[in-house]
Amino acid sequence: MATYPPPYPASWYALGDVRDLAKGEKRFVEALGEKLVVFRGEDGTLGVLDAYCPHLGANLAGGEVKGNCLECPFHRWAFAPSGQVERIPYADHVPKTLRTRSWPVREHHGLILVWFGSDEPRWNVEPIEEIEDGRMVYRGRHDAGSVRMHLCEFAENSADHQHFTPLHGEMMVPWTRLRIPGMRVVHEATWEPDPEQAHIAYFKDAAVLSLFGRVIPRTSAHATITFYGPGAVVAFRISVPDMGDIVIFQTHLPLGPLEQHVRFRWFADAHVPRPLVAYVVGNWVSQWREDISIWENKVFRDKPMLVPGDGPMHAMRRWFRQFYA
Ligand code: FES
Numbered sequence: 001m002a003t004y005p006p007p008y009p010a011s012w013y014a015l016g017d018v019r020d021l022a023k024g025e026k027r028f029v030e031a032l033g034e035k036l037v038v039f040r041g042e043d044g045t046l047g048v049l050d051a052y053c054p055h056l057g058a059n060l061a062g063g064e065v066k067g068n069c070l071e072c073p074f075h076r077w078a079f080a081p082s083g084q085v086e087r088i089p090y091a092d093h094v095p096k097t098l099r100t101r102s103w104p105v106r107e108h109h110g111l112i113l114v115w116f117g118s119d120e121p122r123w124n125v126e127p128i129e130e131i132e133d134g135r136m137v138y139r140g141r142h143d144a145g146s147v148r149m150h151l152c153e154f155a156e157n158s159a160d161h162q163h164f165t166p167l168h169g170e171m172m173v174p175w176t177r178l179r180i181p182g183m184r185v186v187h188e189a190t191w192e193p194d195p196e197q198a199h200i201a202y203f204k205d206a207a208v209l210s211l212f213g214r215v216i217p218r219t220s221a222h223a224t225i226t227f228y229g230p231g232a233v234v235a236f237r238i239s240v241p242d243m244g245d246i247v248i249f250q251t252h253l254p255l256g257p258l259e260q261h262v263r264f265r266w267f268a269d270a271h272v273p274r275p276l277v278a279y280v281v282g283n284w285v286s287q288w289r290e291d292i293s294i295w296e297n298k299v300f301r302d303k304p305m306l307v308p309g310d311g312p313m314h315a316m317r318r319w320f321r322q323f324y325a
């Protein structure tokens with residue numbers, strides 16, 4: 001831990017999935033060095049507040065959603081999503097200044113995103129048009145549990161081109177860590193920041209299968225991975241030739257300095273057959289799992305020993321530092 005940058009760069013972070021938080025529900029979340037309560041009002045409005053009541057310290061997650069407010073279980077003060085105290089059962093007048101700490105929150109394609117790091121969000125995660133207008137539809141999600149790693153490892157991974165062949169060169173049975181003998185994946189990766197939006201970076205991978213050393217050109221597939229910020233919210237767009245696109249959101253929520261809760265949620269063009277979608281997503285998840293044993297046992301090299309041929313590690317780290325500004 002001593003070798004890594006600070007654990008929680010400024011970003012939108014995914015606290016969870018809206019499907020797990022119906023209207024009128026609330027949940028306690030311990031993440032980002034905070035204890036939070038997330039709730040959804042009866043009209044669907046989301047709120048994220050400091051879990052502990054500013055009055056006498058009860059945990060608001062034990063309370064009840066009433067209308068669009070969260071009521072504390074102890075003396076029934078009612079808090080709006082903004083943090084403002086709306087009602088106190090035994091006070092005729094509630095001063096406007098009474099409030100608890102709240103975090104900016106929004107829903108993004110089914111993810112509950114909370115802004116963390118400065119008072120106001122410095123940028124937004126822009127919605128994907130085809131999901132908004134229904135051309136792409138929800139096709140599934142996967143909760144991968146927690147991984148013992150720093151958030152920055154995921155960004156490091158995308159710029160570190162030289163690990164693809166040794167670590168991701170073998171074809172796996174989707175969703176598993178079983179290797180398919182004789183079959184290899186040849187990767188060609190690039191990493192670059194967006195020229196106009198400083199908080200966005202792209203990692204592109206052109207992959208093709210080879211069977212016993214012979215490349216099979218019609219298996220070639222392109223993936224563009226968009227980093228919205230430091231890697232807490234990442235979207236993969238994979239084009240399946242002649243079929244359409246699949247978008248996978250991968251999110252990292254730091255439960256602690258070196259512990260990420262990783263979730264996947266995906267959408268696809270409606271006419272891409274579901275088994276194919278599951279296959280493509282499963283392939284990605286299998287490849288991602290190959291990195292875990294490295295991440296969980298490494299340190300951060302502040303001054304890495306690099307040679308020509310290594311990926312743009314320094315450029316990526318310069319880009320990453322903006323989230324600590
Ligand atoms: S502790 Fe929450 S209302 Fe008193």
Ligand SMILES: [Fe+2]
Nearest residue numbers: 157163167291
């Ligand atoms: Fe990797």
